[in-house]
Amino acid sequence: MEITLDKIGKRFSNKEWIFKDLSQHFKPGDRIAITGSNGSGKSTLLKIIGGMALPTTGEIQYHDGDTLMDADQLINHVSFASPYLELIEEFSLSEMLQFHFQFKKIRGSLSLNELIDKMYFTGHEHKLIKNFSSGMKQRLKLGLCFFTHSSLVLLDEPSSNLDQVGTDWYQEQIHNLPPEVIVFVASNLASEYQFCNQIINMTQ
Numbered sequence: 001m002e003i004t005l006d007k008i009g010k011r012f013s014n015k016e017w018i019f020k021d022l023s024q025h026f027k028p029g030d031r032i033a034i035t036g037s038n039g040s041g042k043s044t045l046l047k048i049i050g051g052m053a054l055p056t057t058g059e060i061q062y063h064d065g066d067t068l069m070d071a072d073q074l075i076n077h078v079s080f081a082s083p084y085l086e087l088i089e090e091f092s093l094s095e096m097l098q099f100h101f102q103f104k105k106i107r108g109s110l111s112l113n114e115l116i117d118k119m120y121f122t123g124h125e126h127k128l129i130k131n132f133s134s135g136m137k138q139r140l141k142l143g144l145c146f147f148t149h150s151s152l153v154l155l156d157e158p159s160s161n162l163d164q165v166g167t168d169w170y171q172e173q174i175h176n177l178p179p180e181v182i183v184f185v186a187s188n189l190a191s192e193y194q195f196c197n198q199i200i201n202m203t204q
């Protein structure tokens, strides 16, 4: 996938601009950190790139090879993890994974049991999500994101609530992603984005 931002800008209901005139091109394999102060627009830009919010001005194009992608196709190419993303709390872990992978393809040819093992959740298959700790919920969100077949991975504050084992697991999963995937990380923690080769600083 290739992504072109053409002079995109965002403001909410005629308030001041959060950012303006952002133009950039991203190609397979790019690893991009979005940094900046609180409220500078990191999450907003991530949501716009993932098609979850619209820019106020400008345009984004997604290409799959030479083909311009329709906006409604984008969802099949994106995986996203953030602390504010809701899980379905009434599901057990097994039910959550079965539900998610009814709609999304698993990256590689892993079974659900292998996935559970790779997320360090063996023994928790029947535990309800609502009874997961905050760090376990975050690891599950990241696992769903990493192990969903996609060409664009969007991570917002990925190591929120993770302990050292979880943070090491995060680093390992980042390095296991296929090289052609584009990864964006909205963060101000170097430990979350040190693998990136580009930085967009949103602070004006």
Ligand SMILES: Nc1ncnc2c1ncn2[C@@H]1O[C@H](COP(=O)(O)OP(=O)(O)OP(=O)(O)O)[C@@H](O)[C@H]1O
Residues within 6 Å of the ligand: 012, 018, 036, 037, 038, 039, 040, 041, 042, 043, 044, 045, 186
């Ligand atoms: N739905 C919304 N309606 C109105 N204003 C919004 C909305 N979403 C975000 N904002 C505002 O847009 C600005 C940028 O918010 P955003 O969450 O993108 O910042 P951020 O850089 O990710 O912040 P943080 O580092 O605190 O996570 C903030 O002033 C925020 O209040």
